[in-house]
Each structure stands twice: as C-alpha cells, then as structure tokens.
Amino acid sequence: MLMFVLYLVSGRGRNSWLSPPGCAMFTVGVQIKLSSRLGQRIPFLQHLAALAIVEAVRTLPGYQDIDLRVKWPNDIYYSNLTKLGGVLVTSTVMGQTFYLLVGCGVNVTNSNPTLCINDLIQEYNTQNSCSLEPLSCSLLIARSLNCLEDLISCFQQGGADAVLPTFYRRWLHTGTQVRLWSEEGPEAQVVGLDDNGFLQVYSKDQGLVSVEPDGNSFDMLKNLVVMKQH
Known part of the structure; x- marks a missing residue:
C-alpha cells in the first residue's frame, strides 16, 4: 500500500x-x-x-x-x-x-x-x-x-x-574490486546482494561475506566493513 x-x-x-x-x-x-x-x-x-x-x-x-x-x-x-x-x-x-x-x-x-x-x-x-x-x-x-x-x-x-x-x-557494481576495512585492507570482488539485501563480496581470505559502508566516507565502494561470513 x-x-x-x-x-x-x-x-x-x-x-x-x-x-x-x-x-x-x-x-x-x-x-x-x-x-x-x-x-x-x-x-x-x-x-x-x-x-x-x-x-x-x-x-x-x-x-x-x-x-x-x-x-x-x-x-x-x-x-x-x-x-x-x-x-x-x-x-x-x-x-x-x-x-x-x-x-x-x-x-x-x-x-x-x-x-x-x-x-x-x-x-x-x-x-x-x-x-x-x-x-x-x-x-x-x-x-x-x-x-x-x-x-x-x-x-x-x-x-x-x-x-x-x-x-x-x-546497477554499477558487478565484478567491482573493493577493499575491506580500509584502503590498505584485503581486496574483494562484488558479487551481488545477499538474501537480506546487503552487499555481498568475495574475498580469497574470507570467502563470501556481506558488508556495509564505512560511515559517511563511503566513496564508490572504497571502504567496506565486514558484517558476516557465509
């Protein structure tokens, strides 16, 4: 409605x-x-x-x-x-x-x-x-x-x-390379959205994880914070 x-x-x-x-x-x-x-x-x-x-x-x-x-x-x-x-x-x-x-x-x-x-x-x-x-x-x-x-x-x-x-x-992001935690953090690749609508990325070190933006400094997926691991 x-x-x-x-x-x-x-x-x-x-x-x-x-x-x-x-x-x-x-x-x-x-x-x-x-x-x-x-x-x-x-x-x-x-x-x-x-x-x-x-x-x-x-x-x-x-x-x-x-x-x-x-x-x-x-x-x-x-x-x-x-x-x-x-x-x-x-x-x-x-x-x-x-x-x-x-x-x-x-x-x-x-x-x-x-x-x-x-x-x-x-x-x-x-x-x-x-x-x-x-x-x-x-x-x-x-x-x-x-x-x-x-x-x-x-x-x-x-x-x-x-x-x-x-x-x-x-959307803009399929295959986009991002950094987790900080600009010097591990690299990950955007996969899509998870079952709850959060951004999902793949990292060699952590596997498939869901992430959220790092506060208001978020700029074209530069810094992402890990939420949970699948």
Missing part, C-alpha cells in the same frame, strides 16, 4: 540534501506487513526505490539508452560518472506492520550543481540525431511511484529473484 505524503528529509548521517529548482524531491509512505516476503527482507525496499527512479526513465519508449544507474546503497548515477540523486528510507514498526518513509531526490531539469536527467536527454539527442522530449519533475515522480508499486508487488509475489535480474542490469 502506497500513500503519498509531504515530509522533510535529510541526507545520511550529517549530510544535507539541497533542492534547487528543477530537482524532484518527494517522500512516499509505504506500509509493509512484517510477515510478507518484503517484510522479512525490508532492506530491499531501499534498492527497489532507487531502481524505481531509474526504471521510471529507462522504460519510457525511446529513453531506454539514457544511462541512469543504481549505485549501492542509495544513489542514482549517470553511468559511473556523476551522482544525480539518492534515496533515504526510515522505518517504524507498530504491531505487525512496517511504516516506512521513502525519501527521494533527483536532478531533473537543473543542470547545477552537477548534472540533470534533461542534460543527458539533450546530449543523447545531439549524438543520435533524435528529438526525445525533456522530462518534467511531475512526470518523473508519477512514473517513479508507479514503478515502485510494481516492484514491491513483484517482490511480494516472487521474492528477490523476481526483481534482482532487473536490479543487476541497472
């Missing part, structure tokens, strides 16, 4: 979200039963929300080659080059239900301070001699909510296997 609400959101840790004109900022309230498939794997909701924004653009006819990507754990990127937006999920449990707020922000029509979706569309038009229309914030938000609802429904019906092929097709 999705419920659209207005809510003030901030970034991870002490980071702030800036919202210049042309940046689509919205929060949607989601209620998930603890006993449901997604309720048992609630960290996946953050991934579904990020994927929904990417799919909102790339499933539009003609826009499938606009190179939006998901960067773990909560960012929207142009290829592996520039951050365009992000997702933040907060949750409360009451009774047998998760009550979650999914905050999203993405640059749609604002070229500053970095880059926006319409810049990518304009560049694509120039390179391919075509005339895709620029997107509006309202269209991006509406399509993102529809995609999120569809992804949640798919997960509830078929579990993670129902959405992971699409997720991996859109």
